Each structure stands twice: as structure tokens, then as C-alpha cells.
Amino acid sequence: MRREVSGCSSSVRPVVRYGVVGGLGALGSADVLIKTVRAAQNCKPTGGVDIAFEQRHFDDGPGIADEDYNPIRRKFYVYDVLKGMQGKVENALVPCFLSHTFLSEITPEISYNVVDIFDALLDHIRGKYPEARKIGVLTSSYVRASCLFEQRFEGCAEIVYPDQVVQRDALMQAIYGPSGIKSGHHGSGCLQLLLETCDNLVTKGADIIVPGLSEIPVLMASLQSLTPVPLLDSNLIYAEYALGHDRERERHSFKLGVLGGVGPAATVDFMRKVVSLTRAERDQDHLKIVVEQNPQIPDRTANLIGNGEDPSIPMLATCQRLEAEGANAIAIPCNTAHAFVARIQPYIGIPIINMLTAVVDHLGAGNESFTRVGLLATSGTVESRVYHDIMSSSGRETLVPAPEFQARVMEAIYGSRGVKAGYVSGECSEHLHAAIDHLLENGAEVIILGCTELPLIELDPVRCQHVTLLDPTEILAHSCVALAQ
Structure with a gap:
């Protein structure tokens, strides 16, 4: 069912569907969800909004606060949740900085937009703090060691982190300690540790401070008024950027769907010609192609000139499977099959390239x-x-x-x-x-x-x-x- 978010224009516009990947930090994910809903009510996007929140049980185990943390289980979790949203959303948010260390490995396999939190932060900082020369970062020891912020903020400003002892004994304890935010504690102890970390960044010349942990903005109302330099609400910035993201969609790797098997040798010939016609210097320059070789589709000619079985439904079902696999368009290397294309095109959301x-x-x-x-x-x-x-x-x-x-x-x-x-x-x-x-x-x-x-x-x-x-x-x-x- 489609709906318009309250407060938006009553004009008929397509509803944009957003997904939020939860479970990577329950409080941080929930904070992003709440801020996305609130931002949508202010009518940031061009049309109505549906927001899906998916949080499965995910136990990261010990060591997440360490530099040598192994993110492999988290990587598979993020991929599995994003894949499960395919066909249900047009944009997804992954409110976890640690997951952005490997997100570029996942997004080419996802057929919709996965909004990059660093794009959101860079857009915000360049728009509101163009004079900032040093950006203080509050993030996990693993993300810090990965140099992700240095890579993504290159050319924007110098990145500064807390002293190592402050990182270990204040910041990591405030988030991951037994009385930390992840354990459900929001009291003065967590707040004091975070303020101590922010003060350390200010002494190192930070012009602004960016939380690189989605749990920190949960305490934003208390923290901002006590921090002597601007402390950015990275969760809110991410949510607002994502809602405007549909206006300028990220360009994703094109994937071609091929309804094959009509006939089988012709499908192979078509694939060979696609490869030979593609300008490529390496394997990665070639098209992504998903093929369903389905020679059981009834003979098209037999149906058109006699009493042969109608191939329309098997063709439609094959096209729908290709669409579900993330194809952006479908090719059917069979001339006769094009007599049936007009019947099935209205029932799929991607174009059949008409031969x-x-x-x-x-x-x-x-x-x-x-x-x-x-x-x-x-x-x-x-x-x-x-x-x-x-x-x-x-x-x-x-x-x-x-x-x-x-x-x-x-x-x-x-x-x-x-x-x-x-x-x-x-x-x-x-x-x-x-x-x-x-x-x-x-x-x-x-x-x-x-x-x-x-x-x-x-x-x-x-x-x-x-x-x-x-x-x-x-x-x-x-x-x-x-x-x-």
C-alpha cells in the first residue's frame, strides 16, 4: 500500500521507499530511524515516503572496540539485510560507520541506492563549515585504524583524533564499556567521558567535531550545549541527506537481464556479441549480466501460427525473476518473442529493450x-x-x-x-x-x-x-x- 507522509503536498507523486538497516547498534539505528521520520514530516523529499526498518538479531561478540576487530560476520549481515530489501525500497541507510569500511564491496551487488554517510557529511561540512581546517573525529579504534575518515575527507580538512589514552579509557568506555551507551546507559558517566574526549579534540585544534559512532548522537541534546565547538549530529545529517538523495540518484553499475533459451544457441551468440562490442581494457569494464536460460518456454512460432501453448506467462515469469535479480533492463535475443513483449511489459518495472x-x-x-x-x-x-x-x-x-x-x-x-x-x-x-x-x-x-x-x-x-x-x-x-x- 502506498501512502503520503503527513504534512506533505497533496499532489500525486510517487512514494519513495527507504530502508534502514538496524541491528548493527540498536540505539544508533533507532536514532537514525526516528530522525528520518521527523525529517520526512518536514517534507524534505519531493514526494511521499515509506520507511522500512529491519533489525535482526546480530551479536558481534567481543572485540568490536579493538583495532584488530574482524568485521567479516558484520559484512555478511549487512549484505544479507540489504539483499532482503531488494525490490522493496529505492534507497537504504546503513547507520554504522564501521560498516562503511567495507560497504563499497557490497553496493555493486545491490540494485538500488545505498546512501553513503560520508557523502552526507561532506555535503554538510562543505555547505556550512567551509572554513574548517581541522575536523575532530569520535569513532571506534577499528575505524580509526582503517584511516577511512582520512580517505573520505581527503582535500577537505585535516583529521584529528583523541590521544590514544583518551580514545581507550574515555571514548571506548563511553560506548562499549559495561556502563556505556551500547549497554543502555545514558547517564552522567557516559556524558562525562564523551565531554572529556571532545575537550581533548578541542585542545588539538578541532574546528568542528564529527561523531563517527551512531550511538553518540543519541546524547546530542546534552552534548551540543556543553561542547565549545560545533558538534555535528551525524545521524540527522545522514537522514536529511538520504531523503533528498532520490532527486539525484547515485549511478550504480548497470546490470543487463537476458531472457535466454529462445533459442539456446542464439543466447550464447548474443552474449558473445555483447562482450565483443564492449569497450573494455580489463574484466571489470564489461557489463554485469544475469541470464535465465529457459528453453522450456513454449515455442513462439507454434503459438502464433497454430495451436501451440502460449509462452506469455513463462516469459513474464522469467522477466520478473530477472528484475528480482537486480537487472536494470532486459534483452530477449529472439525476434519471434517480440510479438509477445507488449503483453508482458506492463507487468514489470524495467524496460525490455526492443530488438x-x-x-x-x-x-x-x-x-x-x-x-x-x-x-x-x-x-x-x-x-x-x-x-x-x-x-x-x-x-x-x-x-x-x-x-x-x-x-x-x-x-x-x-x-x-x-x-x-x-x-x-x-x-x-x-x-x-x-x-x-x-x-x-x-x-x-x-x-x-x-x-x-x-x-x-x-x-x-x-x-x-x-x-x-x-x-x-x-x-x-x-x-x-x-x-x-
Whole structure:
């Protein structure tokens, strides 16, 4: 159910869904949640807001206050919670500075925005404290040793920490000690230890102080009035920044979903073409691709020209699984399947890259103005008229083979020695050459190999030297690479 947060405009706008990862520090996470709700009521975002808070049992065990703390269990916990929110939120907050030491390892595997707390702090400091030369930091010994603040604040200001003895005996005790905030104590003892730490930072020249522990802002009301330099509420800054974050979404690594298996060899051919067309100097420059090779999807041609089972629902279910896996767009390397795309597109939230539209765009982008386009495809594609309609809308005529030559095309694809049976030369090549010659004799200026298996068939380059053959699989691969890059 969608709702508008009280106090926001009554105009109809999309509700933005936020998730808060809890459990990494119950009090700090709850503080971020409360401040996010309050900020949303002031209508910071452009539309309504839904906020999901997920806190599972997580026992970090001893040693979290130590420099040599091992965060591996925490890393898996954060990944698991963020993955569980996939499809449910558009933005997530991880209110734990320690988790930001490894968050960059997780975010490429998450298909939505995970808001960076350091981006929030930098934005705030540069806007309100541009003259600050030294930033005092209150954080755990592990985060301090990781030099995360130095890396993320590089070029902004010098980072200063408490003296080691103050770090150990005051700050760590205030947070992790038996009478510390994590144990549920908010009394004068914790407050006095934190004030002692802040005073130490001031003596070291800190112009402002940034809490790098989400528990410290829980006592912000008491601390701010007693600290001689500005003490930032990092939890509130994070919450307010996240609510405006949807206006300028972080760019995430593009992931392409491929509905494969229609047919299987054509899917492999498409993947090969995507890889070969991608500008890359190393493995990491290539596209992220998630493929469901589902050859059990009913034959598209059999449904279009006979009484074959409808493939619409299996195609839709496959697309929905690809969407759930974090795909940003879907490619279907099958011409005939595009007769069903209009049916299933309304039921998924990501676009299906239309192969047929890409072919028309390719024709329009060329130097030659072809107006009579030959089509070699399955009888299902021909009878569905999907190519006829899209070519007609672009002012082009579609030519298809006479029945006896269409039969030869089908034999090249589905015959006992056809490409779907694993053959790429011999009889299937002769059938395809005959159909090409036939279309040329009837005035075709360019010919579309409108079944993704047809480009797999070997042709005599001498016999084809005077004809332009378009490979929709390659054109689709071009479109996918262009969309990603």
C-alpha cells in the first residue's frame, strides 16, 4: 500500500521507499530511524515516503572496540539485510560507520541506492563549515585504524583524533564499556567521558567535531550545549541527506537481464556479441549480466501460427525473476518473442529493450535510405506482422518470401538438418541462400535475418557480397552496450 507522509503536498507523486538497516547498534539505528521520520514530516523529499526498518538479531561478540576487530560476520549481515530489501525500497541507510569500511564491496551487488554517510557529511561540512581546517573525529579504534575518515575527507580538512589514552579509557568506555551507551546507559558517566574526549579534540585544534559512532548522537541534546565547538549530529545529517538523495540518484553499475533459451544457441551468440562490442581494457569494464536460460518456454512460432501453448506467462515469469535479480533492463535475443513483449511489459518495472525498434533505428542511422526491406524470419514472426507494422510506421515496405521459399527458411531453422538441430552449414546454408536470392530478385534493398538463429548459419561471402544483411542480434547487443555505457 502506498501512502503520503503527513504534512506533505497533496499532489500525486510517487512514494519513495527507504530502508534502514538496524541491528548493527540498536540505539544508533533507532536514532537514525526516528530522525528520518521527523525529517520526512518536514517534507524534505519531493514526494511521499515509506520507511522500512529491519533489525535482526546480530551479536558481534567481543572485540568490536579493538583495532584488530574482524568485521567479516558484520559484512555478511549487512549484505544479507540489504539483499532482503531488494525490490522493496529505492534507497537504504546503513547507520554504522564501521560498516562503511567495507560497504563499497557490497553496493555493486545491490540494485538500488545505498546512501553513503560520508557523502552526507561532506555535503554538510562543505555547505556550512567551509572554513574548517581541522575536523575532530569520535569513532571506534577499528575505524580509526582503517584511516577511512582520512580517505573520505581527503582535500577537505585535516583529521584529528583523541590521544590514544583518551580514545581507550574515555571514548571506548563511553560506548562499549559495561556502563556505556551500547549497554543502555545514558547517564552522567557516559556524558562525562564523551565531554572529556571532545575537550581533548578541542585542545588539538578541532574546528568542528564529527561523531563517527551512531550511538553518540543519541546524547546530542546534552552534548551540543556543553561542547565549545560545533558538534555535528551525524545521524540527522545522514537522514536529511538520504531523503533528498532520490532527486539525484547515485549511478550504480548497470546490470543487463537476458531472457535466454529462445533459442539456446542464439543466447550464447548474443552474449558473445555483447562482450565483443564492449569497450573494455580489463574484466571489470564489461557489463554485469544475469541470464535465465529457459528453453522450456513454449515455442513462439507454434503459438502464433497454430495451436501451440502460449509462452506469455513463462516469459513474464522469467522477466520478473530477472528484475528480482537486480537487472536494470532486459534483452530477449529472439525476434519471434517480440510479438509477445507488449503483453508482458506492463507487468514489470524495467524496460525490455526492443530488438525490432533497434533494427529500425539502425536503418535510420545509416547513410543509405533503404525503403524496401526483405525479411527472413520464422512463419510466426512473419504472420504476427511485428516487423511489417514497425517498418510501415517508418515509411518502409516489408518484403517476405513466397510460400515455397518461406518453407525453405523454416527448414533452415527447424529442419532435421537445420540450425536448431545444431547444423550451421550444408542444407540449411543452401535454403538460406535460396531465400536471400529470391528476396533480392523481388526488389529487396536490404535483408533482415529476422530469426536469431539465422546469423549462425554459414553463408558464402562471394554470393553475399552485393547484399546488405542485417543481424538483429548484433544490433540488439549494440543497443544494450550503448544503454549501459
